[in-house]
Amino acid sequence: MRRLSILLLFFSSLSLHTQQSDFKSFDFHKIDKIAKNFKAKRLDDLNNITYNLTKDFDTDIEKFRAIFVWITHNVSNDYKLYAKNSRKRKRFEEDTIKLEEWNSKFKKIIFKKLIRKKRTICTGYAYLLKEMSDIVGIKAEIVHGYGRTADVNVENLEDPNHSWNVVKLNNKWYLCDPTWAAGISYPDQGKFVFGYNDGLFLTAPDLFLFNHYPMYSQYKLTPVVPTLTEFVNLPLLYSGTYNTIDAHIAPKKMHHKIVQNDYLKFEYELKEGISIPNDKIKLITVSRVAERTYRPEVIQNGNRIQLKHQFKKRGFYDIHIYMGETLIASYTTDVKKEKE
């Protein structure tokens, strides 16, 4: 028995790849269809809603899938609420009493909005997922931490700003982010557009960690745990990345220093069922003066994809990798003069 559990531990720590493959035998399409067609105007009677939503399913994974799909197709992200909260939190940064008061008041506002209008922000999504899971006897927890995006926690760590979930299915913990799976926000227009991202459902822990650093380490679910400094030095990935790749293999860091004519190499592992023709892969460099688009050298081997690009000119560049229209990752490099 002990040997078995050690073996299991070994296997679970090896789980680099998408965790959805643990449940290959389940027909997610059928579950998704039922969940998408399920209607509930308000969330007052969450117990009934959850029971009716999951009544056709026997296993935890099916029920959890239905709950996740339903939430991410029905609850919208309220950017105004987010902006208001950020403003207040910043204003009361130094005043813990006022911050606590605000937090308590704000909690009431967000749960009212969630129940009546099905609009919320991250913590509301994470709460709802936990509550609905609880109702059908699935163990899920809310995880608070640092979400890393193009404009937050990207180069320096600011404050914890994001919430997501861990869920226990068949005695194993999995990660998911219902907020980011629901769709994309347009901060400048103050709007939100639904667009389900399946890459954030039972995501591979190593990939998830690129954008999610929990306040408490037991929720990382990875054997090797980076420090916070290492976290902000990881390459920056985007939400679309989760739909396209299963693993980011190289480079390990976001910022690079190279000399003129050096190459930078990039390596990813594509998700099962995703194929990208070589000519659909772009590398864009942005310097203070110009933005240039290149076709990097591409080698594809099975689901591995390697890119290589030579930097011929000096300067400081932001580097963006695109696969099709999807922005996959960003890096920077400082290209210095070649030594004599």
Place this chain on the structure above:
Amino acid sequence: MKTNSKLSTKRSVAILYAVIGFLFYSTSMNAQDIQVKGIVKGKSDDVIEILSGANVYIKGTTIATSTNKKGEFTFPRKLKSGDILIFSYLGYERKSVRIRTNTSFLSVILEEDDNEIFGAPISNQRFKSKQNKQ
């Protein structure tokens, strides 16, 4: 020695009767329907307020009701001793209450969850390093 064993037999018979009696008693009590009413409030810091729209349901079933504007509820089904009622409201820690034969009015106070509220939406904005910002 003999008297001792006689005594212990007598005692065990007495215990047996007591157990059987209790079983009859408790099943007959179980069979009794219990009408449960109550009020649900929420506590955050030291402030207690009424929770309207709180969920009240029998554990593991869809038999449920929710509280009215005054935070009150009358459970739609007669309950039995041993049934477990769950009280929940988003943002508060859920509570479960075991129904007893003498339960009739429940005053339930849910504690506010001490979680912080965060929200980082994901946008499709592309990263721009400080060095390259105009």
